[in-house]
Amino acid sequence: MKLQPDDLDQITATTLGHYTKVAxxxxxxxxxxxxxxxxxxxxxxxxxxxxxxxxDFGCGPGRDLQTFTRLGHIAVGLDGCERFAQMARQDSGCEVLQQDFLKLDLPAARFDGIFANAVLFHIPGQELPRILKQLHAALKPGGVLFSSNPRGENQEGWNGPRYGAYHDLHTWQALLTAAGFKELEHYYRPAGLPREQQPWLASVWRKPRAA
Structure with missing residues (x-):
């Protein structure tokens, strides 16, 4: 069943409200x-x-912004939770954008890489193709997108106060390919465990350079 605008607003408000409460x-x-x-x-x-x-898309309180900065890179954060954005700015000193994931306003071709760690699963499946195309547009030609999500059997819905969509590898590959990305690699986490003990699917993708 297609989610209506009011449904999407509720998903955003409830999920962000949870993160604000537990920040x-x-x-x-x-x-x-x-x-x-x-x-x-x-x-x-x-x-x-x-x-x-x-x-750092879905940067949360800014832990990974600090890591990218220590490694000598220019890190920019983005999160929908106002409290997380405040924390990230304070803790990292980086530029941090506060934007609803479903209402992004990203600069074109600005980023060499996008780090989407444990975040894209919060986007309802019907909206994901649009959001992936926006991330694609925000990368420079040849730029790289990393994503890591809890994997599943292509189901979505509420998990307590948070909304999530849980894709398998085949569906995830199809979604990213349709958005214009080329797969570089994928793996499951945590490393070194049997597959049934690896709930996270990580993948890396390139925005091709123009021919």
Missing amino acids: EDFRTGTRDHDVSQNIDALLRHIQGSAPFTVL
Whole structure:
């Protein structure tokens, strides 16, 4: 059943309301999460000379903005939660955009890379093709998109106070390919565990250069 504008507004408001409520606990609970495998996967595929300009899409409180900055890159954050955006600015000193994921206003061809770690699954499936095309447009030619999402069997709906859409590899590949991306690699996380203990699907994609 197609979600109507009021449904989408409710999804955004309820999910962001949850993150606002738990912002301090979320920052504390995720501060020491090791996502170096994902950061490395993005950076090693970006072509050209560093420093790279990277959009941390769904930056949360700004943990990964600080990492990209320490590595010598120019990091820009984006989050829909006002409290997260405030935290990210304070903790990282980076430019942080506060934007509803369903109402993006991104500059064209600005970024060498987009880091979408544990965020795109919050976008309802019917809206995802449009959002992926907007991310594609925000990348420079040859730019790279990294994504990591909890995988599933192409179901979506409420998980407590948060909305999520959980795709399998085949569906995710089809969505990204339709948006104009070329796959570079994919893997499951956490590394080194049996597949049934790897709930995260990570993938890396390039925006092709014009022929």
